Amino acid sequence: MKRLSLPLLILITSALYIFIIPDSPLLLKLLFKLIPMWLIMTYAFIQLRGKRSITGWIIITGLLFCMFGDGLLHWFLIGLSAFLIGHIFYIIGFFKEWRFSLIRVLSIIPICFYAMFIGHILTESLIENGNSALFIPVILYIIIISSMAWSAIMTGNKWAMAGSILFVISDSILAWNRFVSDIPFSTVLIMTTYYSAQFLIAHSIKFFKKDLIH
Numbered sequence: 001m002k003r004l005s006l007p008l009l010i011l012i013t014s015a016l017y018i019f020i021i022p023d024s025p026l027l028l029k030l031l032f033k034l035i036p037m038w039l040i041m042t043y044a045f046i047q048l049r050g051k052r053s054i055t056g057w058i059i060i061t062g063l064l065f066c067m068f069g070d071g072l073l074h075w076f077l078i079g080l081s082a083f084l085i086g087h088i089f090y091i092i093g094f095f096k097e098w099r100f101s102l103i104r105v106l107s108i109i110p111i112c113f114y115a116m117f118i119g120h121i122l123t124e125s126l127i128e129n130g131n132s133a134l135f136i137p138v139i140l141y142i143i144i145i146s147s148m149a150w151s152a153i154m155t156g157n158k159w160a161m162a163g164s165i166l167f168v169i170s171d172s173i174l175a176w177n178r179f180v181s182d183i184p185f186s187t188v189l190i191m192t193t194y195y196s197a198q199f200l201i202a203h204s205i206k207f208f209k210k211d212l213i214h
Contacts (some may be wrong), residue, residue, distance in 0.1 A: 163200030
């Protein structure tokens with residue numbers, strides 16, 4: 001039961017933010033948005049305990065920048081930049097855990113097709129709506145998050161793989177809802193997949209044993 005207490009607390013605080021906390025005042029909303037991420041980072045530290053793993057520390061740094069992105073996403077480009085840095089840390093950490101498999105290597109093909117599809121839709125919408133200034137940041141983010149998903153798949157770590165795919169789903173819903181057309185229950189869909197993604201990525205640290213500090 002003690003082992004489940006922190007994941008349960010993450011679930012409860014996430015549900016509070018998604019379903020209970022009102023949109024205003026903004027500072028209260030941001031506080032409750034960040035609480036699950038603080039707890040997820042705590043959970044990540046617990047997975048790292050006793051391992052002294054470089055990969056684990058890199059992933060925790062990624063979690064930290066993603067938490068900054070959470071708090072700053074109200075200012076879109078600043079928040080997007082923080083998430084981008086977080087994904088770069090994830091990519092570095094995951095590629096340190098590379099486990100070659102032809103099937104996993106070939107997963108880059110559907111990832112690229114999806115990136116091109118969503119990128120085409122988003123850039124067309126940005127131009128049509130006069131948001132061409134966001135063209136390069138959005139394309140760059142698509143490239144980085146797609147690379148993050150592929151790097152996670154290449155680890156062979158099922159928790160990292162699932163987390164990265166959920167992250168792509170979450171960000172795809174967010175981008176579509178923001179730039180293309182409204183999606184019903186978008187906040188619920190975005191945040192449930194997002195918190196789940198971050199939790200699974202944090203949990204994946206437990207199963208990375210390579211590159212230990214001596």
